[in-house]
Amino acid sequence: xxxxxxxxxxxxxxxxxxxxxxxxxxxxxxxxxxxxxxxxxxxxxxxxxxxxxxxxxxxxxxxxxxxxxxxxxxxxxxxxxxxxxxxxxxxxxxxxxxxxxxxxxxxxxxxxxxxxxxxxxxxxxxxxxxxxxxxxxxxxxxxxxxxxxxxxxxxxxxxxxxxxxxxxxxxxxxxxxxxxxxxxxxxxxxxxxxxxxxxxxxxxxxxxxxxxxxxxxxxxxxxxxxxxxxxxxxxxxxxxxxxxxxxxxxxxxxx
Numbered sequence: 001x002x003x004x005x006x007x008x009x010x011x012x013x014x015x016x017x018x019x020x021x022x023x024x025x026x027x028x029x030x031x032x033x034x035x036x037x038x039x040x041x042x043x044x045x046x047x048x049x050x051x052x053x054x055x056x057x058x059x060x061x062x063x064x065x066x067x068x069x070x071x072x073x074x075x076x077x078x079x080x081x082x083x084x085x086x087x088x089x090x091x092x093x094x095x096x097x098x099x100x101x102x103x104x105x106x107x108x109x110x111x112x113x114x115x116x117x118x119x120x121x122x123x124x125x126x127x128x129x130x131x132x133x134x135x136x137x138x139x140x141x142x143x144x145x146x147x148x149x150x151x152x153x154x155x156x157x158x159x160x161x162x163x164x165x166x167x168x169x170x171x172x173x174x175x176x177x178x179x180x181x182x183x184x185x186x187x188x189x190x191x192x193x194x195x196x197x198x199x200x201x202x203x204x205x206x207x208x209x210x211x212x213x214x215x216x217x218x219x220x221x222x223x224x225x226x227x228x229x230x231x232x233x234x235x236x237x238x239x240x241x242x243x244x245x246x247x248x249x250x251x252x253x254x255x
Contacts, residue, residue: 002038101118109171125149
């Protein structure tokens with residue numbers, strides 16, 4: 001696919017007019033029109049500005065540059081690269097600091113990178129092949145040998161998980177088969193969809209928050225997501241505190 005078509009698809013997908021994109025990128029609507037029609041060949045600086053104006057993920061910004069005939073701007077480091085050592089240390093500190101509540105880090109495909117010890121309360125009883133670094137946490141959440149048998153509100157929670165997999169169509173198609181249809185009595189009104197999970201410490205009601213490295217200029221780092229679970233009621237907070245008291249509090253996931 002050539003640059004003209006890629007740019008046009010990204011712009012229309014973002015529901016921006018040529019004028020809006022031009023204003024954001026510091027150019028004119030006429031210039032954007034010429035670029036999209038192939039009448040004008042953009043320089044590298046303009047392609048970077050257009051990618052930024054479209055708020056594309058770093059990986060897609062590199063792809064846009066490649067389609068225009070330029071080398072990628074943003075590096076894609078391995079997680080074990082020495083340059084990312086401060087990042088690994090910081091993430092480990094965050095994971096430990098979130099105790100006694102569960103927290104984990106996943107990559108762009110939802111594969112587990114690291115987790116704190118409290119994550120074991122969530123995964124108890126799951127099949128070994130669904131666990132550990134590199135295992136897919138979305139599959140763990142919905143697989144019949146994962147968390148699914150212990151999730152009280154599986155239909156509702158399952159749809160919440162599937163909604164996050166728009167960029168992973170193959171995985172979404174696989175996991176959709178594990179999610180039951182919503183019944184007439186399913187669904188909760190409130191400020192967030194809770195995960196209601198049976199555990200050896202009683203039923204846990206958990207909310208989640210997702211954090212990303214918003215200022216990252218490395219593709220790998222930009223695609224990491226730190227998901228933290230928070231208690232949805234006092235009973236859950238107490239149960240997680242009891243579970244943590246019996247645990248060493250070390251960080252898992254290979255860090």
